[in-house]
Amino acid sequence: MxxxxxxxxxxxxxxxxxxxxxxxxxxxxxxxxxxxxxxxxxxxxxxxxxxxxxxxxxxxxxxxxxxxKAGAVGLDVVKVPFETGEYMVKSASKDGSYLVQCLTDKLTCTCQDYQTQAAAMNKACCKHCYATLNYLGFDSLSAYIAS
CATH class of the missing domain: 3.10.450 (Nuclear Transport Factor 2; Chain: A,)
Structure with a gap:
């Protein structure tokens, strides 16, 4: 990570x-x-x-x-064993992965883009979150929250 x-x-x-x-x-x-x-x-x-x-x-x-969303295409997503709602998403540009957590009303990520968005807008969805949403079968964060 x-x-x-x-x-x-x-x-x-x-x-x-x-x-x-x-x-x-x-x-x-x-x-x-x-x-x-x-x-x-x-x-x-x-x-x-x-x-x-x-x-x-x-x-x-x-x-x-x-x-x-375009940056999410092709990113590898792996479910973290024995953890509910946690996924590792491999970085496209460097070695390492980011942890994405699926909560009831949002997704969180350990990447810098997510942290910057969250600090500026009190909500965020980076390419790693979009890759996880795609992996779970959702096309948007709002579709995930509504499920």
Whole structure:
């Protein structure tokens, strides 16, 4: 199991979801010096002389989720023997695994992405949680909670 190291700084939900990297995913390519500003019910994305666009907050949130769901594809999930609701999910990028615990109203994970999301938004679902949900036959966290 990979040990958890506390983040060096805490991001806000706004910084996580309405990020430049998420804007790159929405636009489908990287731009030099892309800027992202949250305006009311939408997000203004621009790069000097290249792109200027308003994008809905819903699109940013969906892309945030889709990115993690895509990262879950192909991850190995193994049920922890003799433990109810505990699964080990192998890391895709390095040696080691993360522990995912299935509780009645949420899943928890020992990875940094989960810890950052939980600190910023009081809820979280990383790619390891999505891999576990897939393993259990659920397509979303809300479907798992409703079961």
């Amino acid at each position: 990979t040990s958890f190291n506390a983040p060096k700084f805490t991001k806000t939900a706004k910084e996580l979801i309405y990020s430049v990297s998420n804007a790159f995913r929405i636009l489908g390519r990287k731009y030099h010096a892309l800027k992202v500003e949250v305006w009311g019910n939408c997000v203004y994305v621009w790069a000097k002389g290249q792109v200027s666009r308003f994008v809905s907050k819903k699109a940013f949130t969906q892309k945030f989720v889709d990115f993690r």
